[in-house]
Amino acid sequence: MGEPLIELKDIYKIYQMGSEEVRANDGISLMINRGEFVAIVGKSGSGKSTLMNIIGALDVPTSGSYRLGGEDVAQMSDDQLADIRNRMIGFIFQQYNLLPKSNLLENVELPLLYAKVPKEERKERAMRQLGRVGLAEKWRNLPKQLSGGQQQRVSIARALAGDPSLILADEPTGALDSRTSREVLNFLKELHSEGNTIVMITHDNSIAVEAKRVVRIMDGKINFDGDVENYAAII
């Protein structure tokens, strides 16, 4: 605890839209320590997705520095970014993003495959994660044979398979009903209590307040950063 995992400093992401300049991220500085559970909240168009792409090493900022676990990500090449994502980040997407033609085990194995984990160990670790989300006995199934909540659990298992330093959840409950949303949120809380670092992106304040710390983005800038209690007070 206390050791910084994410260090963002003066992050700018500027898109050229015709002759107009769009500042999706307009000078964002943010520090997240290991073991934190942070919600990044903002309306659509606020720049929170751009921020999530940068934190997730899917994109690099126009300017500014980003250190993830001590490594300078801002200047990395495509392949280096791929390696960083593979080693350090577990993604949970709104649309689950499972491979439709692969069974659950193959889906969960995917990050381990790219990390060149040997076959036996790969299978063993993937099965362990599937077991953890309660879907071990369905490992042969295809994603479409599962309910939305179950699919999201598979994608959580996939995110955990590579033992990432950071779990990055992008609107993890966006496609789920309230009961399964609760399940997923409880699961994230459980992961947090085990010491995992979780960053959750959402537009929904009622989801954001499940985290310990809230960062609100508006017009590409941070306009709130603090404990969830303080955040709850202002909404």
Next chain:
Amino acid sequence: MQQSFKLAIKSIWGNKMRSFLTMLGIIIGVSAVIILVSVVSGYLSYMTESFASLGVDQITLNIINLPSRNVSVDEMYEFYDENTDLFGSMTPTISIRGVAKNGNDSLDSTSITGVSEDYQEIKDWELEYGRGLQYIDMSARHKVCVIGIYVANELYGGAEKACGETIKINGTAFTIVGVIEQQNKEELSEGGTDDFVWIPYTCATKLARNAYVNNYIITVNDLDKVSECKTALKNFLYEKMKNEDLYTVEATSDMLDEINSLVTTASVGLGGIAGISLLVAGVGVMNIMLVSVTERTREIGIRKALGARRSVILQQFVIEAAVTSSIGGVIGIAIGCGVIFLINRFNTTFQSTPTFSAIAVSFAVSVGIGLLFGYMPASRASKLNPIDALRSE
């Protein structure tokens, strides 16, 4: 790598119809190449064989003898005797129009030729009965002859019965001393291969009422020296005739070379056309791979987000294209060989065998096409931005 092959097979199997249609171009191209090349090479070796039986070591002379400029048989033999290192045997050939008669039975399509004692050896034909023509028959102008089995059967009722009998050629009687065994194994017919009479050329010049001999057949000792022999003959004839238009010197091997080069040109041309169909098939592979990349943009996005490097994505799609086209290649080879098998059953004239090189080359080309035309779509896939790719539906 192994994973990429698995994925490729899975993806091909998952879109059976589409994969088959993609392969169809390759299948047609590869089988066309194999069929064409094999049939043409089968035909070529058939042609070569039948020419070899005609005698590839022969040079034919055709001379237009004029009263003022001419070459006599003695001069030809003098030349021949001086050049026995180059030439094996020689015979004048004098064709005589005429009728062969035994009593009241007559044959009017029989080819009657005046030849030397070497002729039988040049033809490489065996005797059925009796003896062949000899040197003494030439020098002493013996009225003897060697006949084909057809003549013996028709006029005398068999080879043994014919020997010792006389045959009248345009009124002159010749004693039959030998019969050549049957040459055309399939049929004996009037005017066919076995319907002939050979007489000494010295007698033939008289019968033909022509003092000059216009045609000769000479064999060469060494097939590699055919052109040297031709040059020697041409020089000799030019010295005598002083005019290149008055004689021709033709080697059978020239004709064979000509036919060979004709067939080779044809096979290269046909192979080229088949090759174009392979190229078109390659464009088909590229097209389908582009569709496949577009369709799987999201999948590519997921893979990249989870840490797949560019090279991994590139490899996955290139291997998929290569596997698709090599499966097509294997099917094409099987179909090509099957068709050749069928052709051989119905075509008894000559046999075509699928050549190893045709199979190897067309398989290599189909794999190569997969790699080449798969590369562009694969490289496009590998460069997709994961964010955009994930957003696509």
